[in-house]
Amino acid sequence: MTRRALLLVNLGSPASPQVADVRRYLNEFLMDPYVIDLPWPVRRLLVSLILIKRPEASAHAYQSIWWPQGSPLIELTRRLQQAVLPQWSHGPVEMAMRYGEPSIASALRRLAEQKVREVVFMPLYPQFADSTVTTCVEEAKRIIVEQGLPLSLQVVPPFYAQPAYGKALAATVKPYLQDNFDHLLFSYHGLPERHLHKADPSKNHCLRGADCCQQASGAVLENCYRAQCYATTQTVVNQLGLSDDFYSVAFQSRLGRAKWIEPYTEESIDALAARGVKRLLVMCPAFVADCLETLEEIGDRAREQFLAAGGEAFELIPCLNDHPTWVEAVVKIAGYRVEP
Numbered sequence: 001m002t003r004r005a006l007l008l009v010n011l012g013s014p015a016s017p018q019v020a021d022v023r024r025y026l027n028e029f030l031m032d033p034y035v036i037d038l039p040w041p042v043r044r045l046l047v048s049l050i051l052i053k054r055p056e057a058s059a060h061a062y063q064s065i066w067w068p069q070g071s072p073l074i075e076l077t078r079r080l081q082q083a084v085l086p087q088w089s090h091g092p093v094e095m096a097m098r099y100g101e102p103s104i105a106s107a108l109r110r111l112a113e114q115k116v117r118e119v120v121f122m123p124l125y126p127q128f129a130d131s132t133v134t135t136c137v138e139e140a141k142r143i144i145v146e147q148g149l150p151l152s153l154q155v156v157p158p159f160y161a162q163p164a165y166g167k168a169l170a171a172t173v174k175p176y177l178q179d180n181f182d183h184l185l186f187s188y189h190g191l192p193e194r195h196l197h198k199a200d201p202s203k204n205h206c207l208r209g210a211d212c213c214q215q216a217s218g219a220v221l222e223n224c225y226r227a228q229c230y231a232t233t234q235t236v237v238n239q240l241g242l243s244d245d246f247y248s249v250a251f252q253s254r255l256g257r258a259k260w261i262e263p264y265t266e267e268s269i270d271a272l273a274a275r276g277v278k279r280l281l282v283m284c285p286a287f288v289a290d291c292l293e294t295l296e297e298i299g300d301r302a303r304e305q306f307l308a309a310g311g312e313a314f315e316l317i318p319c320l321n322d323h324p325t326w327v328e329a330v331v332k333i334a335g336y337r338v339e340p
């Protein structure tokens with residue numbers, strides 16, 4: 001019987017929170033043409049400019065959230081892999097990172113050495129973006145061809161609409177709803193608007209009109225990160241029966257001067273405090289594992305910002321990490337790629 005391995009893939013972190021390692025990581029990440037989608041000479045120039053100051057600031061941020069085991073993102077992805085392993089009955093389960101270690105190349109080589117021939121390849125991103133999903137799928141295909149590995153890939157598509165993912169998200173929120181919060185903010189990683197226009201197959205839907213994401217369907221929805229974020233929110237809202245004035249959506253982690261998708265999390269936090277919200281609950285459903293962007297940007301900086309603006313309580317709901325309903329969901333969602 002053919003052994004079907006499961007390979008879980010996430011973004012990756014620097015090897016350590018020291019400035020030199022953070023610079024190396026940022027260079028690899030930002031020189032990816034799917035992330036900064038500009039012609040090579042322009043990208044090289046822009047990234048070189050970013051690398052003057054950002055590594056130091058980012059290293060400081062990484063140092064504040066680093067664990068004894070290493071990067072939270074990598075450690076939490078490893079815990080997920082360990083939890084999925086006994087429930088995946090088709091073959092081995094590995095995990096890899098798009099940037100840094102453990103690399104996609106080393107994971108694919110290990111699987112080939114174990115006589116695996118089919119790999120269920122699961123990018124750990126609920127919503128589609130070229131800067132996350134496409135880049136890791138293309139990297140895996142490139143490695144297989146370049147190294148002549150006898151592997152075929154079954155790619156798990158973005159799973160924002162999978163009921164098991166929605167159920168797992170709702171399970172992480174539910175315990176917090178008893179604590180009398182005034183508002184729940186869904187804070188998703190942002191994207192440059194340019195990426196949304198580029199991915200729009202109709203070339204005239206995305207970001208035209210205030211409710212374009214609510215109207216998205218078919219191929220437009222399949223490619224629109226922002227519409228998939230709103231759809232994810234609606235799933236959680238429906239599952240938990242939240243009222244319209246209890247929640248809102250925003251986008252975090254902007255980089256550079258280009259326009260990113262709105263509304264921005266930073267501005268939303270000030271607006272919520274100004275509106276009289278005192279007890280704020282935040283969740284980050286674009287990330288399945290806690291990382292720099294959840295723990296430091298939201299858990300530390302956004303908290304400080306909200307409390308300074310008059311807020312009284314701020315709670316960041318942990319990501320899915322290795323929550324049992326999420327482990328179950330991964331096995332189920334990846335399992336659909338295994339033919340009977």
Ligand SMILES: C=CC1=C(C)c2cc3[nH]c(cc4nc(cc5[nH]c(cc1n2)c(C)c5CCC(=O)O)C(CCC(=O)O)=C4C)c(C)c3C=C
Nearest residue numbers: 011012013035058073129131132189255286287291292293
């Ligand atoms: C959840 C999906 C993500 C999308 C979409 C995404 C797009 C995107 N990101 C940058 C720039 C940076 N992102 C950084 C960190 C980071 N990003 C994601 C996920 C998505 N990025 C994660 C999980 C992390 C955390 C990594 C960790 O080690 O914990 C960073 C590095 C940190 C920093 O210096 O702030 C940058 C830079 C761009 C430009 C982009 C889309 C074009």
Ligand SMILES: [Fe+2]
Nearest residue numbers: 011189253293
């Ligand atoms: Fe990012």
Ligand SMILES: [Fe+2]
Nearest residue numbers: 206207224227
């Ligand atoms: Fe769109």
